[in-house]
Amino acid sequence: MPTVAQSFEQFMQGLELHSGENSEAKRQERYVFEAMRRRLRPRESILSGSYGRNTAIRPLHDIDLFLIFTAAERGTGESVGPKAFLERVKQALEEEFRGKQAKLQNRSVNIEFSGTGIGFDVVPALEDPRRPGTYWIPDVRKGDWILSNPRKHIEACDEANARASQRLKPLIKAIKSWNKLQGKPVPSFLLEVMAYKGIDSFRPEGRLSVYAQGMAHLLQFMSEHIMDQWPEPAGLGPPVNSGVGQTNLVQGQQRLSGATRKANRALELERAGDMPGANEIWRELLGPDFPVR
Template sequence: MGTLSDAFTEFLSRLRPSPGQIEQISKRRTRLNELLQRNWKPAKIIPIGSYARGTAVLPLRDVDQMVVLNRPGPEELAVDELLRDLLTQLRREYPEVSARVQNRSVGLHFIDFGLDVVPALERRQGGFRIPDAEARRWIYTDPIKHEELAKEKNRLTDGMAVDLVKTVKVWNGNRSVGLKSFHLEVMALRAIGQKATTFAQGLRDVLLAVSGTVGSPCGDPGLSGGRLDLYLDESRRRAVAGHCKNAADEMGLAIREDAGGRSSHAVARVRTLIGSPF
């Protein structure tokens, strides 16, 4: 068995879409963009979401496209009517695919992964407004700011940052930690500074940092004024902090085992910690 570094290299390769998946995503996006241009004539179409930021993990559930409309301000557009109109057009273009209105988008649900179409209006002050079907109103977002945060952290770490985010997402899902994916992503990215000496050390540092920040307010990187942490009560925050601290301690033990020549023990420890597909 190889070192802990070797195990992480193999693990991270399993989290990346294959060339065939990347080609399929590109083809579906191209077809979708062509029909959106033909039917809606949008000002622009922007790839958004975790796939665009490079932080999506497999199996891929959906790929998001934001359609910036050439239309009046939100006070002149009814949210439910707009989403129904988009649903009607997508069903006409994709009769063989299940489609439905979601809270802030219309989803096309293919067998392998979906496409989520998010209609948006550009704000003069910056950012965008997107529909919220449950609240029946327009809300502020700025996915470009979200992507900039990931890109900047990735630049500072020579590409390590997004892999660290994907790894903590896998851990969070496999161990039922209870953090929402985007909230965890933002906390992890904000915790990352310069490139760590090793990936294992970087992962330990991120887990330890999140254990200390999950109890604090977490604002939207898009500067919407909204908070990403409001779904957690105090009891759940303490439980999540404990999960993160225990995981950081386990990574520390694995790092020491690997340095001491007991790489098989280190890899087994991390496999137990992270779960499949490590």
């Protein structure tokens, strides 16, 4: 019977993307970029989102692809609105990839490729001429352009992971796996941003699984702070939870509180030496891929 630490190690390894998945994602990213360059002439692209931050979990689905344009591509900035620019991207994707229907979203256009099942959320980004590396992206709900910097998001994630001795990214992936089983009541990026802060108060005991303790700590921290305002990591755009409905936040808080109680019970069993009992609770929380034998 494995210890809790051994089960967590095996579970975390199962969440990692395979080398083949990474290779295919990067190949398709170049494929999409080259197709869009023929139509709309973006200057460069950035793999952003959870894939860019290395917090994506298997199976890999949608990848955020920043397409960077110069501001001149939309005139002075007032001539083309956010929805019109997204519609231009949607049209270009459907013209390049005949037979595929792209989907207009709030800040991106989604297109999925059969076979691999990998899709891309294509985000058109306009570099601010006064602030290199800072970008304006469309927000249809706001009816305006908002600022973003995906490279700053990657830096914030990497810095928090370094403070946690490289354990934060695996923990984020495990919490995303839990959230997926719950029907994703909490947006993944909000979970990540809360984790960047929550990990700073984590002080593990020496004789218990560090990952198990980290999960329990982060679940409790998130349940206590999900109602707080969570600034966007680059300090540019609206708060991360600004577009999340109150119903979702309340549901997320309830689910996180329930998971915290189970996680703390699992730690009690591990502390008492009952590894099978502890592992069974973690399996309830994290699903059938969590090994108990």
